Amino acid sequence: MKSAILLFLDQPLPVLSQLAPGESPDPLAVALVRDTLRNLADLEADVFVFLTPDEDKDKAREVLGKGAFKLANALGRNLQTQQRNAFRLVFARGYERAILLANAMPDLPGHAVQSALESLGWKCCCLGPVPSGLDGAPDGLYAMGFDFEGYTTDALDMVDQERPNVFGRLETLLLFYERKVKVLAPYSPVASLDDAPALATRCKDTRFSLLPSVRLATERAGL
Secondary structure, three states, rough: OOEEEHHHHHOOOOOOOOOOOOOOOOOOHHHHHHHHHHHOOOOOEEEEEEOOOOHHHHHHHHHHHHOOEEEEOOOOOOOHHHHHHHHHHHHOOOOOEEEOOOOOOOOOOHHHHHHHOOOOOOOEEEEEEEEOOOOOOEEEEEEEEOOOOOOOOHHHOOOOOOOOOHHHHHHHHEEEEEEEEEOOOOOOHHHHHHHHHHHHHOOOOOOHOOOOHHHHHHHOOOO
């Protein structure tokens, strides 16, 4: 089956969107996204990186470097609309399954993403929960995947991602629509450069500690 991976360059980690004119992006932010793209490069899927509607593709390519990923400008008045349209775009291009991922996940094993993609069959979907910092209960999302037949725009139209418990509300909606929901292993993407110490700590003494982004995070955290 033809598969697509969708990443939004500035979600949740801002890379280019909050820069002042002439300002360069933070090296750690760039390294986190680059390592995530390298992590996905060997999967059996095409990777689409979505930019803000007015972002310059040449500038983004210069920042992100070489790679087989495709660049596209997102369409829509807000993030939810843009994500909905991103799914529509790849399905219109003949992709049979697609998964939307957070943009800074350098230490998420590639096989976990491949397994999630392969789980997307007839009216199946998958959700990757982000554990809450308070009690470990799922709250946000780092992954959302659908097959072509099971995709419903209501998943992005009716669930406000700015409100708490996105995971629980979205899972409830999808079950109501009689979708088979596979819940992926919990994972915490880097949503802010303030998360660098947590990334450095969990990657210590693992193969991920050699990644440029993790080495930068370790230096900044003073570990």
